[in-house]
Amino acid sequence: MHVPRFEKIWIGLGLATMAAFFITLVTLAVASGLNPPSTDGMTIDPTKVSQTPPFDKPGLHQSGPHTYEAYYVGQIFQWNPQQITVPAGSTVKFFVTSVDVVHGFSIPDADVNVEVMPGWVSEVDHTFKEPGNYLIVCNQYCGAGHAGMFASVKVTP
Numbered sequence: 126m127h128v129p130r131f132e133k134i135w136i137g138l139g140l141a142t143m144a145a146f147f148i149t150l151v152t153l154a155v156a157s158g159l160n161p162p163s164t165d166g167m168t169i170d171p172t173k174v175s176q177t178p179p180f181d182k183p184g185l186h187q188s189g190p191h192t193y194e195a196y197y198v199g200q201i202f203q204w205n206p207q208q209i210t211v212p213a214g215s216t217v218k219f220f221v222t223s224v225d226v227v228h229g230f231s232i233p234d235a236d237v238n239v240e241v242m243p244g245w246v247s248e249v250d251h252t253f254k255e256p257g258n259y260l261i262v263c264n265q266y267c268g269a270g271h272a273g274m275f276a277s278v279k280v281t282p
């Protein structure tokens with residue numbers, strides 16, 4: 126097959142540009158230790174979540190007078206724990222991971238919205254000033270039961 130000389134040059138330039146972009150991207154990602162948003166780079170073996178503390182016992186832990194840490198495990202199609210209860214004025218730091226696919230950990234009535242990826246621990250914190258029942262939903266389509274994947278934070282006066 127005959128390819129005209131100019132066409133060869135342009136194909137070559139196109140491929141060289143793609144290669145240059147690809148190499149730049151990979152180099153920068155590795156050099157800057159890129160990790161998914163909302164994580165401090167904390168990783169976990171997604172096949173051993175149930176044996177890995179503190180995710181072996183998902184739930185709420187008090188870390189100070191008004192501060193809590195909440196460890197959540199996402200899996201199709203539920204959040205564990207189902208419900209946590211804290212008094213109004215509490216700051217809760219959420220640590221969330223997944224054992225299977227990508228989920229979205231979202232509390233629409235609070236500024237909480239993180240992507241949850243297997244292998245990574247996503248972090249977000251929020252201070253619950255008003256009492257009420259805050260719904261936690263999954264906002265990343267994860268399969269047939271996606272719409273039923275919810276939990277809640279109960280904030281008492």
Ligand code: CUA
Binds near residue numbers: 229267268272
């Ligand atoms: Cu989990 Cu959608």
